[in-house]
Amino acid sequence: MNAKPPLTISTRRQSSLGWITVFGLGHMKPASGTWGSMPPVVIAGAMIAAGFGPVEHPIVYHAVLVTILLTFSAACVLQGDQAEARFGEKDPGQAVADETAGQCFSLMALPAVAVQPGWHAALTLLGAFLAFRVLDIIKPWPANGLQRVPGGWGILLDDVIAGLYAMLAVQLMARVLVPW
Numbered sequence: 066m067n068a069k070p071p072l073t074i075s076t077r078r079q080s081s082l083g084w085i086t087v088f089g090l091g092h093m094k095p096a097s098g099t100w101g102s103m104p105p106v107v108i109a110g111a112m113i114a115a116g117f118g119p120v121e122h123p124i125v126y127h128a129v130l131v132t133i134l135l136t137f138s139a140a141c142v143l144q145g146d147q148a149e150a151r152f153g154e155k156d157p158g159q160a161v162a163d164e165t166a167g168q169c170f171s172l173m174a175l176p177a178v179a180v181q182p183g184w185h186a187a188l189t190l191l192g193a194f195l196a197f198r199v200l201d202i203i204k205p206w207p208a209n210g211l212q213r214v215p216g217g218w219g220i221l222l223d224d225v226i227a228g229l230y231a232m233l234a235v236q237l238m239a240r241v242l243v244p245w
Contacts, residue, residue, distance in 0.1 A: 082144055082147060082148055082151060082159075082160075084136075084137070084140035084143075084144060084162060085140045085141060085144040085145065085147075085148050085159075085160045085161075085162045085217075085220075086148075086159050086160065086161060086162070087100075087101050087104065087137070087161050087162055087164075087165050090103075090104070090161055091158065091159035091160060091161040091162075092159055097158045097159060097161050098158070098161055098164045098198070098201060098202075099164075099198060100161065101161025101162070101163075101164035101165050102161075102164040102165065102167075102168040102194060102197060102198055102201070103168075103194075104133070104165055104168075105130065105133055105165060105168040105169045105172055106168060106172065106190050106193065106194045108129065108130075108133065109126075109130065109172045109190060109193075110186070110187075110190050112125075112126055112129065113126075113180050113182075113186050113190075114182075114186075118175075118180045118186070119173075119174070119175045119177075119180055120177045120180060127173060130169045130172055130173055131169070133165065133166070133169050134166050134169040134170070135166075137162040137163070137165040137166040138162075138163075138166045138221055138225075140162040141160070141162050141163050141166065141217045141218075141220045141221035142216075142217040142218060142221060143217065144160075144162075144217065145160065145216045145217020145218070145219070145220045145221070146216045146217060148160040148217075148220070149216070149220075155212070155219070156212055156219060156220045160220055162220075162221075163220050163221045163223075163224035163225075164197075164201065164224055166221065166224060166225065166228070167197060167201065167224030167225055167227050167228030167231075168193075168194070168197050168228060168231075169228065170197075170225070170228030170229050170231060170232040171193035171194075171196055171197045171228060171231035171232050171234075171235050172190075172193050172235075173232060174232070174236065175189060175235070175239060176236075176239050176240055178239070179239035179240075189235070189238075189239055192234075192235055192238050192239075193231065193235045196230075196231040196234040196235055196238075197227060197228060197231035200227040200228075200230045200231050200234070201223075201224055201227040201228075201231075204223055204226075204227065205226075205227075205230060207226060208222075208223040208224075208226035208227050208230075209223070211223045211226060
């Protein structure tokens with residue numbers, strides 16, 4: 066009889082990293098961070114298409130984004146140490162909850178003209194996605210130094226800064242640069 070040993074707490078914790086890997090998106094190659102950035106953009110697009118965008122239902126739209134932001138930020142903080150131990154590196158590529166959280170910032174407070182049905186909304190969502198990814202990759206100050214913070218906070222904070230910078234870039238694009 067080959068009975069399996071009981072699952073210990075530490076094993077259970079290490080095997081339950083679904084939140085920080087955004088339910089497996091962190092295991093997708095190449096560019097797992099890109100995959101981790103997609104859920105908020107897809108959800109925002111679906112909400113805009115369904116008439117629950119930032120103009121028609123701003124409370125619902127922003128509540129959903131804030132919920133995503135807080136949920137995946139908590140995943141980073143709570144599971145960051147475990148993810149680093151499991152994957153054997155600081156800020157492992159499989160941990161993409163930080164990208165999911167950070168991407169939410171670029172999708173907030175969008176002006177009405179930028180989310181009109183059709184190509185306006187599509188271009189705005191694409192711009193928000195690209196702005197966040199570029200800023201997450203280049204990590205402008207102070208994001209680059211925040212990665213040295215230990216554990217889950219170090220995983221999260223650089224992406225929060227990139228998200229805030231992306232939010233500013235999208236606001237500039239949507240309000241000033243693009244003549245709608």
